[in-house]
Amino acid sequence: MSKKKERQLPETLGLSPVGADSHAHLDGRDYDVDAVLARALACGVRTVGNVFLGPQAYRAGRALFERHKDVFFLLGVHPHDAAKMTEADVKDMRAAFLEDSRLRAVGEIGLDYYYDFSPKEDQQRWFRRQLDLARELDQRVVIHCRDAEDDCLAILDQAGFGGRPLLWHCFGLGPDWARLITERGWHISVPGTVTYAKSEALRQAVKTIPADRLLLETDCPYLSAEPYRGKTNEPALLGFTAREIALLRGENLHELWSRCGDNARKFFGLAD
Template identity: 55%
Template sequence: MSKSKHKTPPPAAHTLGLPPAGVDSHAHLDLDALRPDLDEILTRAREAGVSHIGQVFLGPQAWAQNRHLFDAYPQVFFILGLHPGDADACDENAVTAMKQAFATDPRLKAVGEIGLDYYWDDHPRELQQKTFVMQLRMAVQIDKPVVIHSRDADEDTVRLLEAEGFAGRPLLWHCFGADAALAERIVRNGWHVSVPGPVTYPANNALREALSVIPADRLMLETDCPYLTPVPWRGRRNEPALAAFTGACVARCLGIDPAELWTRCGNNARAFFGIQ
């Protein structure tokens, strides 16, 4: 008998049997890779135990164009900011537009993802830093939490945050992928950490080791979908349901029950973003 050419598909997220208490703190459901299948994606998320999803709009235009996609999905809350890759679009007009959005849309819960990206370095670092600070000050003015994007720029990111008085303010370090040293600095400043799918990748030992220094009440889970898909779905499109596999990996690393970890991280996210 010849062997089948078809591989057994990875297990579905709902087979992990997690309670309906999880939160995907960071998703890009308005992107073309996900938008056509939105209803099916959100159904799978619910079946996997995801109670809420943080939809990140990359600028006021994206919010204006796509917010109504989610009118039928109360489990989706919003995050709005200008990514460092769009630093050249962040001027006073953009800040004014974002302030107006926050004033009129109660689904908007945080400013983000904002920060610095020296990996792609699409814009001069001085410009990235200037627009980062502009949005930090906006967040203070409108009294909203901040979601940070930092890639190959952690020293400058922390320096600017501390200079702007953000120690002790509500802040989530999105897509954390560093080591225990950075995790300790984040924790000392009273900030939260969101863990993405790459924690499941075999080579990411430093990231898994960093989990041990993050207090239980500072930890969240995210997909950053459609990117950064966790094992065993790595190589395919990511979606909120797959946060369950990230959570299961984190639970193993910390030696706690997956359902407990899932619920704890979900509670942290609901408290941070002010959602019920």
């Protein structure tokens, strides 16, 4: 009987504690946040962006990170929840940003036509409204877009967001879309799906993204990189995504790791 191959432990990648997971969801699952963040640091991830999906989630979950000063926050209403969004949510979000300096971006916001959780009209309306809020607050924006690229780009162009600080989260498209995004001055965050053999368009795209526009993310608990595909994702596994991107780009892993971490801290305005 053949022995089952053991997965490589992420700490064996030997990455320095300068990495950044630009997009994680640690408040919505039964994570032991202290343990997860300790493992992340042991695997080279110093900075983590936790995404709160709406003001209620933010109010309920921010205390989880009270002792973890290298965690910053993102706050936005996801397009899945657009049908339930009200102007009261916008008011609550505005108040949160004004009172909490750890909130560094309005996001994730955008459009999702893959699922039918909210009508397209509601998604577009509240996407525009949250873009207005980001402009009012002079805040960065983090985009969620799935099967809605043309509409998402059109709304962003109509709103005049070219040249403004914007991050396209969980990018999974090809080189042409990478060019359309980066030529507008925006950044791109790549998840663990880049390690999947069938993600050929994404694997080609990461070769073309300008070095200073590239960020890394887990989008945990989803989208674990190989060799942990199908397992619950967490920031400690981010190094496997970095390793694959370094191979595809022909770069040194440790240099890419450090640069992507710096890119994230610069984009989100965090002290180095």
